[in-house]
Amino acid sequence: MSEPQTAVHTGDPYLQALPQQSAHRIRSDAEAVEIARALAADFAREAAQRDRERRLPIAELNAFSQSGLWGITVPRAYGGAGVSFRTLGEVLKTIAAADPSLAQLPQNHLAVVDHLRLDGTEEQKRFFFGLVLDGVRFGNAFSERGSRTVSEFQTRIEADGDGFRVNGQKFYSSGALLAHWVPTVAVDAEKRPHLAFIPRTSEGLRVINDWSSFGQRTTASGTVLLENVRVPAEHMLPVWRAFENPTAAGPISQFLQAAIDAGIARGTIAETIAQVRSHARPWLDSGQEHAWQDPYSIQQVGNLQIRLRAAEAVLDLAADKIAVAVDAPGADSVAEASIAVAEAKVLTTEIAILAANTLFELVGTRSTLEEYNLDRHWRNARTHTLHDPVRWKFHAVGNYFLNGIKPPRHPWI
Known part of the structure; x- marks a missing residue:
């Protein structure tokens, strides 16, 4: 395999040097989750400032990829941890709850790793999986502007x-x-x-x-x-071979996105609770001393938690269906995985947006002040959930159960 070329963009301020030392090798699902939690605590500290200033998280990104988390889906046969999809979802949710932008950065990288698993030659797998395990990051150049549909490429x-x-x-x-x-x-x-x-x-x-x-x-x-x-x-x-025959490529791509949306919801609900406990005022007709005693605020937080729990539970069920489709790919197993992920995508989209809206409702007018930058929760939820139209997830699920029609095979379902 060919080695990377020497840098030619001498005036490009964004070029990143290859890792000077190999990334940490994660060995188990439990270690992956533990490392994600430790990183998330650090990433959360300046997440609001980075958003306000549009400051790229270069130091945080380097720590993220050097932690080994970008290589946890590399199969064990090639030196990776080969973690479960439930664990992968938990890692993404954990990072997204702290900083959704950082959680999105490996989204396409992970999809690429899966495509290598599906369609790469043995030489390609050994070479590129080795790069990933060393801490090399894949970006992406997939989508295009101006085409009639998202799947029509001019490149x-x-x-x-x-x-x-x-x-x-x-x-x-x-x-x-x-x-x-x-x-x-x-x-x-x-x-x-x-x-x-x-x-x-x-x-x-x-x-x-x-x-x-x-x-x-x-x-x-x-x-x-x-x-x-x-x-x-x-x-x-x-x-193209990944979609010519039944594979889990599409469900995996969508699962990554749904996990990030669930993480956005998780982080927004945590912010809502903190704000209600610390800054919100009780409504004058409640007769309560504190906002956290207001019965309607209590009800709303309960509603958010229940809906988040449901979304995450369905996401876990989708992870299990994907695992089956990976181990035994076929028209039925892949369709079941796609439908389960579509169900999860509906629920994670809804709770991410609902949580962001409820934050403002419960905290009140002060929550809209620029100095607090709380609107980043809604902006992130609304932006990331637009990756694929959730209205078509309802269609796929309904058509499957009502008419027995399997969903199409492509990266957007």
Whole structure:
């Protein structure tokens, strides 16, 4: 396999050096959760300030990938921990509760690791899994602006001797700005998508820091420009195969997103409780001394906790269905996994947005003041839950149970 090229963007302030030492090797599910909790406590301290200033979490990101958490899904046969999907969900929820932007940064990295498991050659698996375990981060250059649908790509690959050339433009490229490699989706002459593994330092690759969303502000996203980028054949992965036959690729992609939404809800509810206990005032007709004694505030917090518990429980059930589909892929097992994840995605979307709305309702007008930046909870929830239209999750579930129609196989279901 080819090694990364020497940096050519001498004026690029966002280029990140490859890890100087190998990342920590996590050995068990319990260790993964323990490390996530320790990191989350640190990440939470300046999360509000980073959001307010749009300050990229470079130090935090380096600590995150060096912790070994970015490699926990590498199969044990290749030196990874191969953690369960329940554990993976718990890790993402834990980080998202502290800083949703940091939790989103490995979202596509983890999807790429899964695609390597599914479609990589043995040489590719050994090489790229080794990089991941050493602490190398994958960004992404998947989605594009302006196409008729999300699945229609204009970025092209063309044969060039013993390799390929990639040309195109990408957007919504979470993590690409601070990544070491930028896996890029491009289509061949038959419009089949391939994943080109491109070092961040490659000639012809530019990542522009122009992400302007009101939420998930520090996900190191933006525009990726690819001009005649050379890609060796051994760095090309035929990801279209993951959806030609039944695999868990789609449910896994959606599961990662639902886990982050659940984490956003978890963090928002914790913020709501802290604010009601410390700063909110009781309504004058309640007859209570403190806001936390107000019967309607108590009811609302109870409602949030119940809905969060339900969402997380269904997410765990979805994790189990994915595990079955990974071990025994087939039309039925993959459909069951997709439906379970769709159910979880509905519930995690609803609780993330409800929790953010309820925060303002219970804390009152002071919660809207810019100095507290509490609106970041709603902005993050609203932004991240827009990744895929939840209205189509209802459709997939209803069509499955009412008409016996299995959901389509693609990354968005």
